[in-house]
Amino acid sequence: MKILLVGEYSRLHNSLKEGLIELGHNPKIVSYSNGFRNYPTDYSIDYTICRLKFVNYIRQAIYKLSKFDIANLEHGLRFYFLLSKFKDYDVVQFINEQPIKTTNNFELYLIKKIFDNNKKVFILSCGVDYLTLNYDLSNKDKKSLLQPYLQNPKLHKYYEYIHEYLSPNYKKIHDFVFKNCTGLIVTDLDYIDANKSSPKFKKLIPYPINCEKLTFQEQIFKNKIIIFLGINQYSYYQKGIDYFEKALTQIATKYQDKVEIIRTQNIPYAEYINLYNKSHILLDQAFTYDQGYNALEAMAKGKVVFTGAETEFMEYYNLTQRVCVNAIPDVDYLVNELSFLIENPQEIIAIGKRARTFIEKEHNFIKIADEYLKTWKNN
Structure with a gap:
């Protein structure tokens, strides 16, 4: 099978790729480096221009004024220029529903291109996403990464990111992905309650580890x-x-x-x-x-x-x-x-x-x- 794995957080897709190769398949990964861990990828969308000293000064200034990181825009642009390589795959799998990590509108545009040009698209739930976030917000007594904030609202500055996942523009991405994807896979028990009632839920598949x-x-x-x-x-x-x-x-x-x-x-x-x-x-x-x-x-x-x-x-x-x-x-x-x-x-x-x-x-x-x-x- 010809397989495209989009996004990487924790070496999940790299270990999966290694297993797929052992089974005779041809997987490719497109992702950015995820900071200091610098995970391997076949197609890098890591920002490089924004690392240039002069550009980084502009980047930091824009972020201070608007909380917008132009490095995310560079991720999207690099993905856009690689789109011709992301066609006719038997399976595409996203690390989550927003795997490119660019601006919301640009993300939705790029995701639509992937759906248009490939046979099946599967989504993983293995981190913060719309369904998990909403479930955890509604279940304050459940162990979750949100529990400290739910018990102590004074920690709100450490949880500002949740507002982005609840925004109307992010919800558009979630709605499109879940309407059109072939299936949803969760990677551990922390995500199963939030996702098991979705009609797109398929199963829990544990993280692959290459011992x-x-x-x-x-x-x-x-x-x-x-x-x-x-x-x-x-x-x-x-x-x-x-x-x-x-x-x-x-x-x-x-x-x-x-x-x-x-x-x-x-x-x-x-x-x-x-x-x-x-x-x-x-x-x-x-x-x-x-x-x-x-x-x-x-x-x-x-x-x-x-x-x-x-x-x-x-x-x-x-x-x-x-x-x-x-x-x-x-x-x-x-x-x-x-x-x-x-x-x-x-x-x-x-x-x-x-x-x-x-x-x-x-x-x-x-x-x-x-x-x-x-x-x-x-x-």
Whole structure:
């Protein structure tokens, strides 16, 4: 099959591409670099002109005055000039309903061209989108990235992006995509309730993880247990980093001779990975039911990850033993869970082994690619 994957956030489409190639297909990715992670792509729509020093000054000035980022316009223009290459695919899949990340009107124009020139278009729900956002806003007691804001409206400046997803121009994109797409696929349990009632919903297909690129290392303890917390200032409250930081303050005092705590923020990716690889325990996020890509990759390496692992997750995968630690926004709970692991390091080893086995069984990139192929072909 000739397959076009539009957009990339977390290496999802790259891992899917690798699985599809193993199965004898011909996938291509069009995306921008997603910042410092710089994910591989076949057709880059990354802005380059806006990185020029003089142009960047203009870009920053325009953004301060209007909150409009002209780099998004460059994404769209680069996609426009590649349109002739995006025709006659058997399947096109969008990373979400707005995969190009340009201005709303231009996005809708470009998306229509993709629908006009290709056979089937599928949409993923794996992040913020119209249905998920509206569902989470209406279910304040549900764990979600919006829960901190719903419980504390003073955090509104960290959630200004939600207004864009609720705007009339964005709604036009959502309505067009859902009217015309072949199907909707969700990638984990955090999105299923919001989307399962849609007539376009097909199924949940877990994230593909290429374990061949992620080396498992059984945990070895030399002097101290190393706990890693990577801080992203843009998702600080959405991921519950404030709860993790408060818990770590207590842990550092309680076990000062037994633990090493690594905190990172805004460092080069290579340095980030090097520090992350040294750790035994990784603190990911506290407002999810299931794991995202960062957590899954760490689990594949044998880390003990504090992330979403609610009862719904355990039941969905028929698990009787923990493959990660369910994180919740409760400092005392997090301190207790961390204390247990520090005092019982053999449990760190056991969870790490189970984590790797779980990823190999449920997230194998070739198995997941085959699930996508069946879903695309049968609809």
